[in-house]
Amino acid sequence: MHIDPLEKKWLYIAFGMVGLFLGAIFLTALIPGIHPPSNVETIDSARLHLSEEFAEDNLGVKINPDGTIRVTMVAGRYGFFPRHVTLPADTPVTFRWASIDVLHGVHMPMTNMSTMVVPGFVAEVTTVFPKPGDYPLLCNEYCGTGHDFMWSKVTIVAKQTWEREHPSQGGKS
Ligand code: CUA
Numbered sequence: 001m002h003i004d005p006l007e008k009k010w011l012y013i014a015f016g017m018v019g020l021f022l023g024a025i026f027l028t029a030l031i032p033g034i035h036p037p038s039n040v041e042t043i044d045s046a047r048l049h050l051s052e053e054f055a056e057d058n059l060g061v062k063i064n065p066d067g068t069i070r071v072t073m074v075a076g077r078y079g080f081f082p083r084h085v086t087l088p089a090d091t092p093v094t095f096r097w098a099s100i101d102v103l104h105g106v107h108m109p110m111t112n113m114s115t116m117v118v119p120g121f122v123a124e125v126t127t128v129f130p131k132p133g134d135y136p137l138l139c140n141e142y143c144g145t146g147h148d149f150m151w152s153k154v155t156i157v158a159k160q161t162w163e164r165e166h167p168s169q170g171g172k173s
Contacts, residue, residue, distance in 0.1 A: 041122040043098050048074060054098050061085050063166060069093045075117045076100035078146035080137050086155040088162030089132050097123040105141035108154060116141060129156045 003011075048054040053072055060082050062070045069091055074081045076099065087093055097106060099119040106123075107114040110131075115123045139150035157165075 041124070042120055043122050045099055045101070045119040048098055048100055053096070061087065067091070071095045073097055073106075074100055075104040075106060075139070077102065077144050078139075078150040080106060080139075080150075080152040082152075084153045084155070086157060086162075087129065088159045089129050089156050090159045091162070092126060092128055094124060094126040097125075102143050103141050104139050104143050104150070107138050107140045108135050109138065111135065114140070132156045132158050 043051060043054070049056060052058065054074055059072050059074060062072070064070055069087060071085060071087065071093060073085075073095065075097055095106075095113065095115075097115065097117045098121075099117045102119060104117045105115070106117055111127065111129060113125055113127050113129075115125050117123050133156055135154045135156065137152040137154055139147055141147075143150065
């Protein structure tokens with residue numbers, strides 16, 4: 001069978017690119033340990049109010065004994081609850097998310113806080129916010145007619161301000 005040399009060249013290029021991309025996937029998976037954050041922790045979305053962590057009274061900001069912060073939030077049509085949380089800058093913050101209804105995506109512009117919130121799973125993101133300010137929390141997965149209006153607010157304050165207002169930090173309480 002005759003293959004035109006020019007066609008052969010493009011075949012090599014095409015296979016080379018496939019090889020390159022597959023190689024990149026395997027390298028990032030094996031060396032920096034990058035993997036899709038899924039199926040790690042399940043939760044019954046219909047019974048969130050009965051779960052300990054995601055019950056309405058337990059949502060919001062908690063200070064761990066080591067001074068790190070845990071934020072438990074629920075995503076539902078159309079908002080992230082609680083609607084407004086205040087957090088310190090330069091402090092590790094772990095967000096834990098659960099959906100009460102459908103698929104949502106939570107995104108905090110200008111930061112690396114972004115994850116899908118899949119019904120039935122707990123989404124967890126740990127990050128540090130370097131810059132104080134007011135940030136919106138936006139939904140970036142289409143979830144219904146109110147999707148465009150699905151947003152809440154996060155206020156980042158300087159670490160010193162936060163510590164003044166939350167003197168129990170660091171297990172000193
Ligand atoms: Cu929630 Cu779009």
